[in-house]
Amino acid sequence: MGFRAPSKIQEEVLYHLLNNPSRNIIAQSQSGTGKTAAFSIAIISRIDPANQSPQALIIVPTYxxxxxxxxxxxxxxxxxxxIQIAYAVRDPTMSKKPNLVRRKLLAEPIVIGTPGTVEDWCRRLRVIDLSRLRxxxxxxxxVLITAEDFQQILFSLRLYLKDSSCRMxxxxxxxxxxxxxxxxxxxxxxVVLRLERETQALHNIRQFFVFCDIPHQKYDAIEQIYASLTIGQAIIFCRKIATARSLAVRMANQKHSVRELTSALDIEQxxxxxxxxxxxxxxxxxxxxVATRGKLNHIIFFCETRSKRSIEVYRGIDVADVSLxxxxxxxxxxxxxxxxxxxxHRIGRCGRFNRxxxxxxxxxxxxDVITMRSIAEYFSHPIEEIAIDDISDLEPYQD
Known part of the structure; x- marks a missing residue:
């Protein structure tokens, strides 16, 4: 896995979960610090090979x-x-799974799924037995606990837990x-492991804002960034699908190797x-x-909730070579x-493990200026202004 020593969050989580008695945990840590590895180790350590039913349930917002x-x-x-895994996600191929067709209980010890599908498999299909969950x-x-629809599902699923030793x-x-x-x-x-707000911003990431007099100047800024910096991989975030599509076409025409990832694509794409x-x-x-309206059980990619936030597909996605x-x-x-x-969460897609x-x-x-300044003030972290023509003068980032 490439770990030489545990990160702080890994030390804390494993101490409380592997200790006897173990504790429930609410943990916060910066992106790229190994949260997934921490709870994965804890889950694997608690699986009983003799138990032929789900022992660990992992709820996530996206497929x-x-x-x-x-x-x-x-x-x-x-x-x-x-160690076998069942995926409770809204996938066309899932409807052909023998367990779902025959309404047979899952035997895999680990189930990973999105809230609506997990609830559907528990209540309607009855293929997940949570009574032995550990x-x-x-x-x-x-985002899951503050979205009212998801929140109701989480509290509903908790009622299925029968084992008093089950840890959350x-x-x-x-x-x-x-x-x-x-x-x-x-x-x-x-046990609540929480960061102070000013420590949440990733200090290994240098943040800038570029004022563009007209919207079309944004593309000029992108071209200047690519002409000036040595970049591994990059993610560009847009508000609308149409913007993402036109930007992808324009960058492809300029010989950039680019793909778009929006709710217009199906699951396989x-x-x-x-x-x-x-x-x-x-x-x-x-x-x-993009926020998509519809019934919760049928939304996987983006979904609008009563918390007025859309769930974005990049949430938690880890690609080590993203530097921009x-x-x-x-x-x-x-x-x-x-x-x-x-x-x-967006800026946390780069700078993984202090890169x-x-x-x-x-x-x-x-x-936009008011929004940007509000964000900088909220995290007590500067966002530097830079002109398009000055991007070429940036020195290589020294960590």
Whole structure:
């Protein structure tokens, strides 16, 4: 797995979960510090090979994150043949699974899924028995616990837990005060590992904003960034699918190796794009932040919730070679207020495990300036102004 020593969050989590007696945990840690590895080790250590039923349930907001966590667990447990994973996600191929067709209980010890599908498999299909569950884990817990629809599902699933020794783990890079209160209601007497707000911003990432007089100047800024800096892989975040699509076409015409990842793609297409990006087969991923209306059980990619935040596919996605993030559009809530948590999650896609990285926020309105300054003040971390023509003068980042 490439770990030489445990990170701080890994030390804390494993101490409380592997100790006797173990404790419920609500944990916050910066992106790229090994949260997934921490709870994966804890889960694997608590699996009983003789128990032929689900013993660990991991709830995540997106299909992509479910697959990523599963791949981490599979690598860690490659010499433990009894560690098997079932994916409770909305996938067309899932309807053909023998367990679902025959309504047969799952025997895999680990189930990873999205909230609506997990609830559906528990209540309607009745193929998941949670009575012997030993670990109940929620990743990206901030967005799941504060979205009312998801929140109801989490509290509903908790009622299925019968084993008094079952431990609950909630993980996220961000928690609002309201999210912490709700998380404490979901768990019993948890250990809360929380960061001070000023320590949440990733200090190995250098953050800039570029003021563009007109929207079309944003592309000029992107071209200048690529002409001036040595970049591994990059993610560009847009507000609309149409913007992401036109930007992808324009960059491809300029010989950039680029793909788009939006809710316009089906599951198989998204799986292919993410797999190719992880393998380094292309350098630029363009993602759109779009809210999609519909029933919760049928939303996997983006979904609008009553918390007025859309769930973005990049949540928790870890690609080690990403060294550049460009906010083509600034993140905002449905009520047009700055979305601090989304900003932090976006920039956390680069600079994994303290690697250096760059973030460029492309600004072209007074509202964008207010949003950007509010974000900088919220995290007590400077976002430096830089002119397009001055990008070429940037010195290589020294960590």
């Amino acid at each position: 992509e994150l479910a697959l990523q966590i599963g791949s981490v667990i599979e690598k860690m447990a490659q010499f433990l043949p009894y 670990i109940f884990c929620v990743d990206e817990a901030d 783990m909630l993980f996220s890079a961000t928690y609002s005060d309201d999210a912490i209160k709700l998380a404490c209601r979901l768990t019993q007497r948890p 998204r799986r292919t794009v993410m797999s190719q990006f992880r393998e380094g087969l292309f350098g630029v991923l363009i993602s759109a932040n 993030i460009i906010n083509y559009d600034m993140p905002e809530l449905v009520n047009f207020k700055p979305d601090y948590e989304t900003y932090l 250096p990285g760059y973030v460029f926020n492309l600004i072209n309105s007074l509202y």
